Amino acid sequence: MILIKDFLSTMSVADYFSMSSLSGCVSRCRQSRRLVLLIVYVTLLLDNMLLTTVVPIIPNFLRQIENTRKAALLSSVSNINYTCVSRSLSAASNASQDGQGISNVLRHYVMHTSHPLCVNFTGNMSDLSNQTKPENDQEPFADQNIQVGLLLASKAIIQLLVNPFIGPITNRIGYNIPLIVGLVIILVSTVVFAFGESYIVLLVARAVQGIGSSCASVAGMSMLADQYVDDKERGNAMGIALGGLAMGVLIGPPFGGIMFEFAGGKEAPFLILAGLAILDILLQLFALQPKVKRESQEGAPLKTLLSDPYILLAAASLTLGTTSIAMLDPSLPIWMYETMHAVEWQQGMAFLPGSISYLIGTSIFGPLSYRIGRWLSAMIGLFLNGISVICIPFSKTMAHLIAPVFGLGLALGMVDCAMMPHMGYLVDLRHVSVYGSVYAIADIALCLGYAIGPSISGSIVKEIGFNWSMWIIGIINIIYAPFMYFLQNPAAKEEKMVLIMKDPSPVQYITYNQNRYSKPSSDKGTLKTTTTH
Structure with missing residues (x-):
């Protein structure tokens, strides 16, 4: 709404009445940089709403699938339960006139073990019950951690593989076509999420989203860098655009958790997102009129940019910042369910403080990081990131999570809104002012975090526990923070x-x-x- 008001505020009363036709108004709209900023804002909003809406839904949906499978297995076993259990249990069967004693044992067995049902068992009911207890009560959660982590990481992994191709493509054909193609792909992924009923289908939907996100994010940020050529204005614009990302992250988890629990299933939130994506596609078709538009000069090759130490330093800070929050995506809801017995909506609401603080961080530190120095903003953000992550395992209740999650979101906002415009500045200063490849590198850096975090989170949590996994990533952030000092005065090429x-x-x-x-x-x-x- 703020962007729309800013756009309308640039038109005087005379402008409204001096437009002789509708075409004049349309032409003015299409030439507005603020409308471009609005489109990028909404696109990032929808992409990240889909990214985070699944966080509270997927663990619980997979748990429902597993419970349904076990119930079906129990039903099939119940039909032959009296032939499977030996006569030594007949006394227990007589004690329960309708056979519920044996049925309960079988139910316990099916729900807690994968071993074949004993045929020649001799003993009493308590013996059978003791044999069916799992060796490790944490094992079901650890296995689910790995499943959820791989599903969440699949999007970032595919995005990581696609990004090196998207950057050069945007340099050759312009930013409009990749932006709208990316949103169409995100729409397809959203619909598949709504109606997918198996783990494999959801995995494919998540991977497809990665292709769309790559097109949308690289083209969107490159478009802003091209439209806002002044370094200060560019920082402000990208701070606003990242606010769309923050809003998506803010709305996504509670939106997904609440809709999943109270709207009767997982279809409702994804169908709402699909409707919003269609509206954004129509807006892009109206405003951008997608067509091939080649750059007037050839940008620096991706390999050249990857050999620039300043760009690598900035990209690594983006990776570390996102890795922290990405490791929490699959493991925090399960950890809360295990330690706090949190239900779906509580698991989603746990991310709310971080989403609010990320929105605050991108709004404040967009212009502020330009004044105090973007290197300093990133350094402070990495320090705060590490401290916040280290504090999370000490939380015992939902209230205890508020402060560290808030700090984590604020830290991530400080790093992102400082380094994203700084990447464009480094290209202006040291290379050619064509931005597709450098923002492909920035997106690769973010994807590395979202790929590494969820994919290793499940395995690390299973091996060393949730606490140590958080402490290790926090210490790494703190150690890397001082390296931001080297971005204070980047040298220009002669x-x-x-x-x-x-x-x-x-x-x-x-x-x-x-x-x-x-x-x-x-x-x-x-x-x-x-x-x-």
């Missing part, structure tokens, strides 16, 4: 500096000491860059 000083360019370059920055200066199209050491 040939790039010559071009900046002599050639007209649409981009205003701002080189600054990130403790104290200098404003952009230009003289009739010739841009000047000052470097402070």
Whole structure:
């Protein structure tokens, strides 16, 4: 709503009445940078709502599938229960006139063990009950951790594989087509999630979402970097766009948990998301008019950008930040169910403080990180990230989770809104101002976190426990934080500096000491860059 009001506020009363036709209004809308920002905001919102809506739904849905399977097995065993159990149990059977004694033993057996049913058992009822107890009560949760972790990680893994191709493609055909194609793919994934009834189908739907997310996120952030050429404006715009991501993360878990528990199943939340995606597709068709639009200059190859140490430092900070929250996605709901006996809506609401603080962080630190120095914002964010993650295992109730999860979301917002525009700034300063490949690298960095986190979370939790898995990732964040100091004054390539000083360019370059920055200066199209050491 704020973006719409800002767009309308740029039109004076005379503008409203001076438009001789509807086509004039449409043309004005299509030329608005704010409308582009609104489209990217909504796209990131929907993508991340789908990303996080499944977090409280999937563990409980898989548990329902498993319980249904066990109930069917129990029903089939009940039909032959009296022939399977030996005559030594006949006394217990007589004690229960309708055979419920044996039925209860069989029920306990089927629900807690996978071994074949004993045929020649001799003894009493308590002996059979004791033999059917699982050796490790935590094993069902550990196995489910792995299942949920692999499903959540599949999206990031596919996105990771697709991103190296999406970046160069956007450089060649423009940003409009990949953006709308990405949203269409996300729509397909949402519908499959709504009606999928098996683990394999949901796994495929999650993987398909990764392709759509890659197209949408790379094209969207590249489009903003292209539209907002001033470094300060770019930071503000990307902070707002990341607010859409934050809003999706904010709404997703409680939306999914509440709808799953109270709307009668998992179809309702995904069908609502599908409807919103259709509206966004129509908006894009109206505003962007997708067509091939080649860049006027060829961007730096992906390999060249990956060899830039400054870009790698920034990308690694994005990976570490997302790994922390990604490890919580599959393991926190199960840990809460196991230790706090939390129901579905509580598991979803546990992520709410982090989502709110991420929204706050992206809103505040978009412009603030430019003033205090983006390297410093990222450093503080990584420190806060590590401390918050370390504190989570000490929580004993839902109330105890509020502070560390809030801190984790705020830290992630500080890192993201500092490093995303900084990636574009590094390309402007050291390479060619074409952004598809660099934001493919940024998305790869985020995907690494979302791929590594869920995929290893289940195995690590199973081997060393939830507590140590959180403490280890927290310590890694704290150790890496000081490396952000090296991003304080990134060096410009000499040939790039010559071009900046002599050639007209649409981009205003701002080189600054990130403790104290200098404003952009230009003289009739010739841009000047000052470097402070």
